[in-house]
Amino acid sequence: MSGCIFCKIVNGQIPSKIVHRDDLVTAFRDINAQAPTHILVVPNQHIRGADEISAEHGQVVAAMFMVATRLAESEGVGASGYRLVFNVGPNAGQSVFHLHLHLLGGRHLAWPPG
Ligand code: 5GP
Numbered sequence: 264m265s266g267c268i269f270c271k272i273v274n275g276q277i278p279s280k281i282v283h284r285d286d287l288v289t290a291f292r293d294i295n296a297q298a299p300t301h302i303l304v305v306p307n308q309h310i311r312g313a314d315e316i317s318a319e320h321g322q323v324v325a326a327m328f329m330v331a332t333r334l335a336e337s338e339g340v341g342a343s344g345y346r347l348v349f350n351v352g353p354n355a356g357q358s359v360f361h362l363h364l365h366l367l368g369g370r371h372l373a374w375p376p377g
């Protein structure tokens with residue numbers, strides 16, 4: 264989608280620290296990391312957010328989770344634990360309207376979040 268910052272990262276128009284890429288999913292380091300490991304896992308296709316997911320997205324959403332958990336292992340946070348987060352809408356602070364799964368780890372993560 265033109266004007267979408269994460270579409271531009273997926274297609275290489277905007278540089279980022281990409282840690283995984285396949286036919287369905289791209290993962291890259293968050294530019295404003297909130298934890299020692301903070302990676303964003305996004306579908307290569309533009310989906311506005313978690314509130315737009317439907318049955319047709321089953322394969323790509325499953326791929327997002329599998330990539331995230333695999334990256335957690337390769338980042339060395341699999342055993343210590345990590346958090347997977349979708350922010351949806353204003354109260355959750357969603358700021359980019361291209362579906363993205365946050366992978367956060369490497370420090371204690373308070374619950375409930377602020
Ligand atoms: P949200 O608040 O929408 O759940 O998360 C958006 C995330 O995208 C934020 O954590 C923000 O730091 C990250 N972000 C925004 N713009 C860029 C960018 O251009 N590059 C990278 N790598 N991350 C970005």
Ligand code: ZN
Nearest residue numbers: 267270309361
């Ligand atoms: Zn997009």
